[in-house]
């Protein structure tokens with residue numbers, strides 16, 4: 327069976343790398359996800375980490391009232407939860423280890439957008455130049471088009487998958503590059519190693535940030551494998567994995583830069599992750615490797631089913647041979663993830679009709695936004711509406727052409743969950759069959 331073969335060759339590739347500083351240098355990814363940064367609770371010997379909801383911690387020596395004077399790096403020296411909290415710290419350490427860097431290299435925030443804003447606003451100043459993917463998560467896209475220019479940051483939007491166009495967008499003084507791979511919602515990939523080396527060759531002092539939400543550390547580790555400086559995740563998606571907690575993370579290659587961002591963004595912008603959410607996300611994260619395997623297997627089967635259905639015009643899934651960047655996906659991703667998009671024959675009217683049928687009829691798949699949960703989720707995204715709201719391309723038609731290439735007049739973004747793939751396919755089939 328083609329699905330099996332692909333999975334086999336796929337898992338035969340190099341396994342994940344981990345920071346050499348701790349037990350992580352001998353453990354595999356699944357062990358790190360479970361035991362990384364955990365220890366038996368000293369007070370109770372509980373095997374499950376406790377949740378520390380406390381906002382404040384007893385102080386046993388004189389401390390300054392300013393976070394600038396605090397050593398937020400020093401393990402157990404907790405003072406106030408906006409500055410640091412044991413439950414949040416444990417999650418941060420686990421995520422850092424899974425990205426292959428030292429355990430003090432991650433900061434968590436209240437949502438993915440809070441993490442993204444922390445990094446962009448925390449590292450860029452008025453007059454700085456940012457080169458960003460012309461297609462990115464809608465919240466990021468809108469932030470880059472409206473808020474950042476208002477703060478005096480110069481933003482150039484470009485298709486980061488097109489190395490020629492990307493090279494033209496770079497300036498010697500470019501301060502930051504923002505890549506999303508695969509990018510939400512069109513599943514276009516960017517060659518991370520190529521873009522990083524081109525940016526390093528052309529720019530004097532540039533930081534490369536990758537939104538790795540759709541890939542997860544099970545697929546790519548941009549800090550250790552591709553030479554990126556920053557990775558961000560929406561923990562709301564695959565890392566938490568169960569649709570019950572918002573969260574975000576920034577992971578950096580340089581611990582001193584992470585420490586500076588902690589004082590600037592965690593302490594002063596204040597979008598602190600709730601310790602309760604940190605605990606839920608850490609619990610979800612324990613099974614990331616297993617879940618990603620099942621997401622990939624399910625997505626492969628559902629994508630193959632969709633590709634054969636008479637009502638379907640085109641399916642985009644990095645694991646399919648028909649994906650225009652399938653070779654790059656095989657080279658760059660250890661796991662093809664669980665995100666598919668597809669469009670139906672008959673353009674926008676047919677898409678809108680199918681969306682209406684889905685809202686009424688789907689029972690396994692939920693007609694809802696978001697992604698990466700154990701439940702399958704599907705949502706229709708009309709191209710003109712998205713281009714008008716999120717991907718406004720001022721005077722630049724190349725971006726729109728490239729978007730339409732992937733999305734047509736509108737596409738269904740499908741996050742394949744952990745249900746039996748055959749039930750997901752049957753659920754979709756009952757809607758698609760009604761379309762003709």
Ligand SMILES: *Cc1c(COP(=O)(O)O)cnc(C)c1O
Nearest residue numbers: 437438439463510539560562573
């Ligand atoms: C969902 C998402 C975000 C935003 O995350 P929230 O947790 O919803 O704030 C950012 N980037 C990508 C790629 C996403 O899918």
